[in-house]
Structure formats: structure tokens, C-alpha cells
Amino acid sequence: MELSESSRQEIDRLIATCRTRREAIVQVLEIVQRGQGYVGDEAVSYVANRLGVGRADVEDVLSFYPVYHRRPVGRFVVKVCRSLPCAHMGAARVVDHLSERLGVAVGQTGGDGRFTLLEVECLGACDRAPAMMINDDVFGPLTPERIDAILASLKDG
Amino acid sequence: MTVELTLLPAGTSADHPETLDAYQARGGYAAWRIALGRGDPQRVIDEVQRSGLRGRGGAGFPTARKWSFMPKDGHGPAFVCCNADESEPGTFKDRRLLEATPHQVLEGLLLACYAVRATCGYVFLRWEYPRAARAMQAAIDEATQIGLIGSDVLGTGYSVEVRLRKGAGTYISGEETGLLETTEGKRGWPRQKPPFPAARGLFGMPTTVNNVETLACVPVIVSEGGEAFAAIGLPGNTGPKLYCLSGCVRRPGLYEAPMTVTLRELILDDRFGGGVADGRPPKAVIPGGSSAPVLRAEEIDVPADFDHLQAAGSMLGSAGVMVLDDRTCMVRVAANACGFFDHESCGQCTPCREGVHWVRQILDRIESGRGRPGDADVAIDRLDAIAGQTICPFGEAVAWGVGSIIRKFREEFDEHIRLRGCPFPAWGFRSNGS
Secondary structure: OOOOOOHHHHHHHHHHHOOOOOHHHHHHHHHHHHOOOOHHHHHHHHHHHHHHOHHHHHHHHHHHHOOOOOOOOOOOEEEEEHHHHHHHOOOOHHHHHHHHHHHHOOEOOOOOOEEEEEEEEOOOOHHHHOEEEEEEEEOOOOOOOHHHHHHHHHOOO | OOOOOOOOOOOOOEEEEEEEEEEEHHHOOHHHHHHHHOOOHHHHHHHHHHHOEOOOOOOOOOOHHHHHOOOHHHOOOOEEEEOOOOOOOOOOOOHHHHOHHHHHHHHHHHHHHHHOOOOOEEEEEEEOOOOHHHHHHHHHHHHHOOOOOOOOOHOOOOOOEEEEOOOOOOOOHHHHHHHHHOOOOOOOOOOOOOOOOOOOHHHHHOOEEEEEHHHHHHHHHHHHHHHHHHHEOOOOEEEEEEEEEEEEEOOEEEEEEEEEOOHHHHHHHHOOOOHHHOOOOOEEEEEOOOOOOOOEEEOOOEEEHHHHHHHHOOOOOEEEEEEEEEOHHHHHHHHHHHHHHHHOOOOOHHHHHHHHHHHHHHHHHHOOOOOOOOOHHHHHHHHOOOOOOOOOOOOHHHHHHHHHHHHHHHHHHHHHHHHHOOOOOOOOOOOOOO
């Protein structure tokens, strides 16, 4: 598993602020996923060894929290909010439109590895409903035209 | 310098986090210096007591009283957790505070730490707010650099650390003890209470958990005095309040008002929502996030404060005010809200895990035209079997929130079953019509 030097250093700094070995699991997994895009089996072993906890402790966390990806995802992870204010303002249409434009079904990653399309609960962007997140950025209120413009503006790399 | 009694100071925006210099230029960290200079943590609690501040996270518990539960003679570690796990549908106030004025939240956290003699403050921030995480980490670093955080702060002998921790996408981690479990690196399963966190909290040590907006109120209370804060609003419902306006309203957004403002004013007044979108009449309002019982349109002439909304059978909750117009299908609203809770139930307690899923299936069935006579009664019966039977208040949130929609709009549920379908328009793209 190729964890970058900066990720390793970030993990070291984090561990230094933790009171227990376990405490770091949730945070270290976030660093791993931010660096690698997902948390694979090798990463689970790495985290368990680095923290001195069991693999089962890491799996326990991974299986509870919905944000971790256990398989590779697209370079752009598109999360469409489906909670009430967004649903009311057309979230289902947002999903349909994205699915058609990207050629990707909800929960799937496209064959070219560019996009993963997900539905999620409240993003805390209800004033911009319907809203979505692409990687770290929030977009809304969305219309079909706005979605197309956003997709066209995404730059790989 | 007179500090403006507001949570949304002019010139601050989510696009540009307020820097340390800008914050100090408007009186920032004056309260922190005042409190440390007085050298008496109890005076911070007394000032907050005079302010009447009640928790802005949902329960409205008096903040000073919560702090007073912390041991006064402790010598070991003690903690304050800033609950920045805002995840209640309809709520986005804490995001704005964290992104725009992170130092104000941080100063509030430091004051809270000092008040309860904590050794470390934790900011527990939801995964979905990476921008807020960057802003808050930068604020912590800036404040640490100039000695406002660390050992022997400003030569007073008081030492305090602040650490940022991120959640991993679960609503339940915003529950007080779920937050503690996630911070400890475990599944976010809420704990049985007692013991309460003030006795045994994070890592088994005395801990206080306060909401972001609650903490953001504290600096101005300390610097301007509790009375100035208490002069806004009515007794028991004091201070400036943030309202998150969403749904079928012309100008959705975050608005600040004294809690004397009514729901109708928030929705219709030009200073706030500016009216229902497309000029439609309102049908219902959910005043405090998905956990808050719904109010019918004829019930919205009520001050949006803790006590009046409770008397009206609902709650201020997270102040996520969701406006639903006359074309809104309330069965769909209930099914969507229940779908959220079904997704977010942590699975620890059987009545919640099984009951919420069961009710969701019933509601989906009714909405899609496959409802059976008696379904609405079964849904209410199952919801009632959840309330009071779970470790954490999630059970009541579903039972009261979703249950209120079925009870108050029962005729729509019965009509769906009779018609074998939904008579309302689908939810498509729509603008707010502003």
C-alpha cells in the first residue's frame, strides 16, 4: 500500500495527540481515505499495525460509519443529498440527471474511474437545495443546466 | 469598544473565514482575556447564568446549569466537547459559524473549558464539512501561536489544549454520548445514562458537551455581561438566535432574530424568508429539524422560542425551519423523514432499529399506492412503541417527528389508501421564486 509520506507524517502527528490507541482509528482512517480514495484490506492491516490494535477493531469502525469506501472510487465522488429540503426541491431529479449524464447508476463507479455517484443524507446545505457535494465542494441550488456546467468545469488531476 | 450582540457580524461570510486579526479587531478574545484576568472560573458560569443562555443544539438545556454539574475539585483531566456534528435535516447554522467565524466558536469553547476547569477542548466536526474543518484548524493554530491556547495561557497558570476530531458520516454521533464514543474511536453507540458525561464522559473523565451556536454566544456574554444578552428576547428565551429557513420559501437562508419572532414572521416577513415560494399558501411548518413535530399552517403564529414551541406541541430543536406549501404531500414528507431515521438508526436498540424500518416500509407502501386499510394505525402504534424504549433520544425524535405528521395530516394518509396512489405532484426541480 502506497501511503504518501505526508499522510504518514499526518498520522504520526495525530497519534501524538491521542490518549488511547483506539482513539486514533476513526481519524487515521480519514487520513488514509483522503490520501488513497478508499480503505482497502492492506490499509486495514497498516492501520491496525500502526496503532497496535486488532484488525477487528478497525473493521468494527469501518462497518459502522458510512463515509468509508472499501473499494476504489472515482476521482470525483458525487454525493447528492436526499434529505427533506433537498428531496422537496428535486433531489430525485438531480440523481436522474447525473446518472444519465455520467452513465453511472447510484452507488456505482463509472468504467473510466472518473465518477462515483452516491445518495447521502443531509449535507447541511438546505438553503441551497437541491444540493450535492463533489469531493470537498458543495453545489446548489441545482438545475439541469447548472449540473451540466459544474460537470464541465471539473478538472482531473 | 462596544461589541455587537450578533452571531452574524457584518463583513463575515462563509467564503472567507475570519482571521485572528479581524476577529480581534472587533473585540475578539477580549472575553478570554477578561475571564483569565479575573482568575475565577465560577464568574464565567455566573455570567452565563445571568444571560439565561439555553443550549442551541436541540434540547434547550440551561448552559450554566450544565456546566455546574462538572466537579469543582477535580485534579485530573476534564473535557469540553464542541458538538459540531450538525446533521439534522433542515439545519445549517453551525456550518456558517464554523466556516465564517471559527475564532468566535473557539473562544466560546475556551471560555467553557475555563468555566468547568477542563484540561482539553475537543471540536467534534462532521465529515461533510471539510471547509469548516480547515477553518477551525487554522483558527486553533493561530490562537495557539499567540499563546491563547497552550500551557500557562497568558501567564495565568491555566493550561488548555484544543483538538479537532472528525466524525464519519453518522447522525447518531451528534447525540451527546454517541459523540463521546466516536471521539474515542469506537462505533457511535450512545451510552446509558446515568452516569452522565459530567461524571463519566470522554475517556471516563468529567465532560461537558456544548453545541457550536451555544459556544458562539459565550464570548459576548462574558465581555458585555449576561444582562445585555438577557435583554434580548423574553425571560427563559434570551439572546440572539439563528434560524435556518429552507423548503418552499422565497429566500431560504440563515437569519438571526430575537426569539420573540414568530414562525409566520420568519416565513413571510421581507427581512427573513419573504413569503412562501410561488406565492402559494403554506400547508405546514417543521420548526426545529426533522425531529420536531410538524405544525399546521394555522399554528404558526407562535414565537419561535423554546417555551412557546413546546407549548404548541413541537420544539425549537435545531431551529431548522422547513416550510411546506399546499402542494406538498405529507405522506411523502413522513416517508422521507422516516427514511432518514431508518438510515441513521445506530442499530443498538431493537425497538428503534426494527420499528423505524417497519414504519418506513409502511409509509413507502402508502405513498406508492399499496397502502392497506389500518396501515396508518399500525405506523402510529409502532412509533409509540419506540418512544421511551431506547437508550438515546433518537427514539423520541422519530416517534414524535414522524408520528406528528401522521396524526396531524391523517386525512392525507387515508386518502392515499383509498385512492391507491398519491394525488400530489411529484417533487421535481423547482426554484424558490425569489
